[in-house]
Amino acid sequence: MGVLVNKQAPDFTATAIMGDNSIKENFKLSDYRGKYVVLFFYPLDFTFVCPSEIIAFDHRLPQFRERNCEVIGVSVDSHYTHLAWKNTAVKNGGIGDIKYPLVSDITKSISASYDVLIDGAVALRGTFIIDKKGMIQHEVINNLPLGRNVDEAVRVLDAVQFNEKFGEVCPVNWHEGEPGMKPTPAGVAEYLAAHASKL
Numbered sequence: 042m043g044v045l046v047n048k049q050a051p052d053f054t055a056t057a058i059m060g061d062n063s064i065k066e067n068f069k070l071s072d073y074r075g076k077y078v079v080l081f082f083y084p085l086d087f088t089f090v091c092p093s094e095i096i097a098f099d100h101r102l103p104q105f106r107e108r109n110c111e112v113i114g115v116s117v118d119s120h121y122t123h124l125a126w127k128n129t130a131v132k133n134g135g136i137g138d139i140k141y142p143l144v145s146d147i148t149k150s151i152s153a154s155y156d157v158l159i160d161g162a163v164a165l166r167g168t169f170i171i172d173k174k175g176m177i178q179h180e181v182i183n184n185l186p187l188g189r190n191v192d193e194a195v196r197v198l199d200a201v202q203f204n205e206k207f208g209e210v211c212p213v214n215w216h217e218g219e220p221g222m223k224p225t226p227a228g229v230a231e232y233l234a235a236h237a238s239k240l
Contacts, residue, residue, distance in 0.1 A: 046177050048177055060139065074175055114144065
């Protein structure tokens with residue numbers, strides 16, 4: 042399938058364990074239209090790198106929600122396994138009481154539609170930032186041993202929203218509160234004249 046950036050996010054309906062531990066059988070990505078979404082895939086429950094990522098997303102959930110963004114995790118496990126992992130204490134390798142949904146992709150069709158399914162078995166560590174219209178603005182995919190950078194997801198979300206609000210583009214290593222760049226030759230020259238030595 043290839044790169045999904047600048048395309049409509051593939052919709053799906055699946056069973057999910059919600060943040061309050063309830064089971065939602067008809068969980069739909071399209072129900073989040075009008076909000077930003079960070080959709081992330083991870084290989085399996087009760088594994089190694091995965092709990093560190095899931096907990097990190099939970100710790101930053103207030104930052105995402107301040108930006109009108111929801112976080113959704115997906116793996117090929119059943120919703121029962123998701124719930125068992127949530128009910129396992131962090132000190133015992135569990136994820137504890139995280140407050141965002143974990144989707145069960147037990148058919149592996151969601152992972153396949155986002156082109157992160159490897160060897161027909163599990164999902165790679167794919168992260169997708171979806172805008173309010175359901176368009177994918179950012180994707181990054183790590184191999185199984187490589188944990189992702191959750192702070193980078195916050196930074197890129199800020200960049201997406203900055204571009205939407207001001208029409209300016211975000212140069213290398215841009216962070217919220219820093220100047221953008223006007224997308225013109227003059228804008229590039231102006232930005233580089235002021236900032237090139239710090240790049």
